[in-house]
Structure formats: C-alpha cells, structure tokens
Amino acid sequence: MKKDIRKEPEKESKLLDSGFKLFMHKGFQDTSIQEIVDDAGVAKGTFYTYFKDKYDIRNKLIAKKSNKLFNDAYKKLKKTDINKLDEQVIFIVDFIIDYLEKNKLLLQFISKNLSWGIYTKTINELYQKQETENNTILELFLNGIKEQNIELENPEVTLYMIIELVSSTCFNSILYKEPLPINEFKPYLYKEIKKLINN
Amino acid sequence: MKKDIRKEPEKESKLLDSGFKLFMHKGFQDTSIQEIVDDAGVAKGTFYTYFKDKYDIRNKLIAKKSNKLFNDAYKKLKKTDINKLDEQVIFIVDFIIDYLEKNKLLLQFISKNLSWGIYTKTINELYQKQETENNTILELFLNGIKEQNIELENPEVTLYMIIELVSSTCFNSILYKEPLPINEFKPYLYKEIKKLINN
DNA sequence: AACGATAATTGACCAATGGTCAACAAGAAA
DNA sequence: TTTCTTGTTGACCATTGGTCAATTATCGTT
Numbered sequence: 001m002k003k004d005i006r007k008e009p010e011k012e013s014k015l016l017d018s019g020f021k022l023f024m025h026k027g028f029q030d031t032s033i034q035e036i037v038d039d040a041g042v043a044k045g046t047f048y049t050y051f052k053d054k055y056d057i058r059n060k061l062i063a064k065k066s067n068k069l070f071n072d073a074y075k076k077l078k079k080t081d082i083n084k085l086d087e088q089v090i091f092i093v094d095f096i097i098d099y100l101e102k103n104k105l106l107l108q109f110i111s112k113n114l115s116w117g118i119y120t121k122t123i124n125e126l127y128q129k130q131e132t133e134n135n136t137i138l139e140l141f142l143n144g145i146k147e148q149n150i151e152l153e154n155p156e157v158t159l160y161m162i163i164e165l166v167s168s169t170c171f172n173s174i175l176y177k178e179p180l181p182i183n184e185f186k187p188y189l190y191k192e193i194k195k196l197i198n199n
Numbered sequence: 200m201k202k203d204i205r206k207e208p209e210k211e212s213k214l215l216d217s218g219f220k221l222f223m224h225k226g227f228q229d230t231s232i233q234e235i236v237d238d239a240g241v242a243k244g245t246f247y248t249y250f251k252d253k254y255d256i257r258n259k260l261i262a263k264k265s266n267k268l269f270n271d272a273y274k275k276l277k278k279t280d281i282n283k284l285d286e287q288v289i290f291i292v293d294f295i296i297d298y299l300e301k302n303k304l305l306l307q308f309i310s311k312n313l314s315w316g317i318y319t320k321t322i323n324e325l326y327q328k329q330e331t332e333n334n335t336i337l338e339l340f341l342n343g344i345k346e347q348n349i350e351l352e353n354p355e356v357t358l359y360m361i362i363e364l365v366s367s368t369c370f371n372s373i374l375y376k377e378p379l380p381i382n383e384f385k386p387y388l389y390k391e392i393k394k395l396i397n398n
Numbered sequence: 399a400a401c402g403a404t405a406a407t408t409g410a411c412c413a414a415t416g417g418t419c420a421a422c423a424a425g426a427a428a
Numbered sequence: 429t430t431t432c433t434t435g436t437t438g439a440c441c442a443t444t445g446g447t448c449a450a451t452t453a454t455c456g457t458t
Contacts, residue, residue: 011435032415043437045419054416112314120377157387160378164367169360178319179359188356195394210406231444242408244448253445400458407452415444423436428429 012050014040016064019057024105028058028113062114063122065106069099074137085144086197090190092137093166101174101182111171137163150197162196165189211249213239215263218256223304227257227312261313262321264305268298273335284343285396289389291336292365300373300381310370336362349396361395364388 018039022031033054037044051057073095082088100107141159145152152158166189172178173185180188217238221230232253236243250256272294281287299306340358344351351357365388371377372384379387 033417034415044417045437046435048417049435115311120375154387157378157384161364161368161387161391164371165360165364168363168367172363176319179356185356188353188360192360192395196391232446233444243446244408245406247446248406401456402458403454403456405452405454408448408450410448412447413445416442418441419437419439421437424434426431426433428431 011040011042011046015042015047015050016057016061020061020065023058023061023109028109058113059118059122060126062110063119063126066110066114066119067123067126069096070137072099074140077140085141085148085150086194088140088144089162089197090193093170093189093193094186096166097170097174097182097186100170104174107171107174111175151199152197158196162193165192165196210239210241210245214241214246214249214256215260219260219264222257222260222308227308257312258317258321259325261309262318262325265309265313265318266322266325268295270335271298273339276339284340284347284349285393287339287343288361288396289392292369292388292392293385295365296369296373296381296385299369303373306370306373310374350398351396357395361392364391364395 015036018036019031022035022039026035033044033047036057037047047057051060070092073092076095077088077091080091082091138156138159142155144150145155169185169189170182173180173182179185214235217235218230221234221238225234232246233243235256236246246256250259269291272291275294276287276290279290281290299309337355337358341354343349344354368384368388369381372379372381378384
C-alpha cells in the first residue's frame with residue numbers, strides 16, 4: 001500500500017514562521033501555542049500533528065535558522081578566492097558574527113535555547129529527512145588541511161574547539177559586551193583561531 | 200529607624216536544598232513550586248518572600264553551586280606547590296572536570312540552565328550581599344602573569360577565552376562524548392590551554 | 399508586661415496554558 | 429457512490445505559577 005502524503009507543507013511552514021516571529025518578539029516562554037496557531041490561522045489541534053510539543057517547534061526552528069546561516073556563509077566564501085585555510089575559517093566566522101550582530105533577537109533566541117545535544121540531534125533528524133544541507137564546514141576544513149599540508153593531530157577536534165570558542169565568546173561579546181564589545185574582541189579571537197590552526 | 204531583619208535564613212536554605220534535590224531528579228520544568236514548598240515544609244506563599252519567581256531560585260542555585268565548585272578547586276590548588284601558571288590553570292580545570300564527571304546531574308542542570316548573562320548578574324548580586332566569595336581565579340591569573348613574566352596583550356580576555364573554551368567543550372565531552380569522551384579529549388584541551396597562555 | 403507596628407506565613411483562589419480527544423471534513427481508492 | 433484513511437477542529441481538562449487578604453510571630457517602645 002502506498003503511503004498517503006496529504007499533509008500540507010504549507011501549514012507546517014506557516015506554523016514555523018508564526019512561531020519564529022512570536023518567539024523573536026515575545027520570547028519562547030511568553031509565547032503560547034494558542035497565539036502561534038491564531039497567527040498561522042489553524043486550530044490548536046493541528047499544531048500537534050506537525051510538532052510533538054512546544055519544544056519540538058523551537059528545536060526545529062533553531063536547527064533550521066542556524067543551518068541556513070551557516071550555509072549562506074559557506075556559499076559566500078565559495079564566491080571569493082580566499083585560499084588559505086585560516087583565512088577561510090575567519091571569513092566564515094566574520095560573516096556569521098556580522099549577521100548575528102545585525103540580528104540580535106535571533107542571537108538571543110539561539111543562545112538562550114541552544115544546547116549542543118538538542119542541536120546535533122535535531123540537525124541529524126532534519127538531514128535524514130533531507131530538509132537540510134550537509135555539514136559543509138567539516139569538508140572545507142579537511143580539504144584545506146590536505147591541500148595546504150597543515151599538520152593537525154586531530155582536525156575534527158580542532159575544528160570543534162574553534163566552533164565552540166567562537167560561539168560561546170561571540171555570543172557574550174555581542175549580547176553583553178563581555179569581556180569586550182565585539183569589534184574590540186575580534187582581533188584577539190582571530191589571533192587564537194590562527195594559533196589553533198597553524199600551531 | 201533600624202531595619203528589621205526577621206527573615207529566617209534557615210527557611211531560604213531549606214527551600215534551596217529542596218529545590219536543588221528536586222531539580223536534580225526531575226528537572227527544572229517538571230518540578231512544581233508546590234513540590235518544593237511541600238518538601239521544605241512551608242506554605243506556597245512563603246516561597247515568594249524569599250524568591251522573586253521560579254527562575255530566581257534556579258539562578259541562585261546555579262550561581263551558588265558553580266561558585267562553590269570553583270572555590271573548592273582554588274583552595275585545593277593552594278595546598279599544592281604547583282607554581283607554573285599554565286599548570287595551575289590546568290590543575291583547576293582538571294579538578295572541575297573530575298567533579299562534574301562524577302556529578303553528571305549537576306552538570307546537566309548547569310549546562311541546561313546556565314547563560315552567561317544570568318550567571319554574572321546573579322554572582323554579582325550574591326557577592327554584594329556577601330553570600331559568595333570573590334573571583335579568585337582572576338587574581339591567580341594576574342599574579343601569575345606578573346611573577347612569571349608572561350607576556351599577554353590582554354590577560355582578562357585570555358582567561359575569559361580559556362574559561363569559555365573549557366566549559367563549552369567539556370560539557371559536551373562529558374555529557375554527549377562529543378567530539379570525544381572526556382579522557383581522550385583532555386590532552387587536546389590542555390595543549391590548547393598551554394598555547395593560549397604561553398603563546 | 400502590655401501595646402502597637404512591622405514583617406513573615408499561610409493556603410484558598412485565580413488566570414493562563416500545554417496538551418487531549420471525540421467528532422467532523424476532505425480526499426484517495428475501490 | 430461508498431469506504432477508508434488522514435487531516436482538522438475547538439471545547440475541554442488538569443496542572444501550575446503566582447496573588448492576596450487574613451492570620452500569626454517578633455521587635456521596639458512605653
């Protein structure tokens with residue numbers, strides 16, 4: 001028997017849009033499901049055919065938005081002719097910082113609700129349903145290391161540390177100006193990234 | 200007129216204990232205030248004379264527990280004769296990792312609920328009410344730099360990056376074994392800490 | 399000791415919300 | 429058309445965070 005797919009993707013994406021809009025302006029806790037479905041123009045019960053619960057829509061939103069941001073950065077990099085690995089990484093970091101600085105609400109939303117476990121789990125789910133693109137930065141990184149003869153004991157771990165260092169410090173630098181406002185903080189950060197890559 | 204202080208600190212600490220116990224075993228969301236006050240043996244209203252709301256008790260718990268852990272590490276360090284700055288920092292990091300590895304529930308609680316803004320704000324409040332000790336690692340770090348003639352452009356920023364790198368990566372390594380289980384991950388981390396301090 | 403003032407405590411009560419489900423609608427297959 | 433599956437609806441429920449008027453305990457003052 002063929003599986004019947006009648007679920008309209010429009011409804012899900014409408015709910016996602018409404019959820020995102022409301023989470024941005026009112027925060028996750030202060031947004032009720034009733035408000036989301038009202039905004040999306042569907043009944044409350046419908047919400048629960050597309051999402052397991054309130055956390056489910058939040059996780060999917062974070063995963064999608066983060067992933068899009070990341071892929072945009074990667075696409076823009078491919079249009080440049082930057083060819084040194086450390087500069088490539090810094091280009092991507094810079095793109096992401098700029099974007100988040102201009103979208104502090106998004107950053108706030110991500111940093112308040114993101115946790116590594118949730119993120120990887122949801123990204124994985126979306127990837128298996130082919131609703132998201134692959135993890136391109138790892139490829140970039142591994143290729144760069146091969147081509148440029150960079151010696152790293154464990155590239156995956158190095159990349160991981162760079163990502164963590166960037167995200168945790170930049171979030172604070174942009175949102176709370178701690179320990180420095182982002183523009184003063186950048187040089188230190190980039191120096192450390194170079195150190196991590198070039199030994 | 201003298202200020203009347205009749206509030207019993209016992210009640211507050213009983214509520215904190217009950218809250219901690221329940222948050223550990225049932226999680227923050229699944230613990231109701233009714234359960235906390237029942238466990239502490241007070242009425243619901245009393246809760247709200249000691250804490251502004253449910254988030255308030257959570258923030259105070261995180262701040263207190265994190266602070267205690269940190270100070271325990273520092274006290275133990277002072278009993279050793281480690282005198283190189285990078286080794287001192289690694290000693291403290293090691294102490295904290297060990298502790299959190301043995302108390303995964305606490306780590307989970309902290310990492311799920313901690314955000315930098317909340318943390319610094321709450322620590323600051325507690326410090327002003329003299330309910331917590333001072334920020335000793337910064338002193339250690341600055342003293343070490345002076346005594347050992349280490350050259351760092353901006354020591355505060357370096358220390359900050361070390362703390363962020365350690366916390367974000369170790370949390371994931373212990374809880375999710377990503378990118379490596381903590382024991383395999385440690386060498387990479389310590390190498391990077393040394394790089395950060397020694398250039 | 400007695401009194402008044404202030405602060406702490408209580409628990410019934412309320413409003414809001416996350417989630418359920420029986421009934422209904424719409425479309426596909428026969 | 430009839431049947432079956434899947435999507436949709438919104439009234440309804442249980443739970444919970446937070447309030448507040450009334451009560452009790454404690455301190456300073458006379």
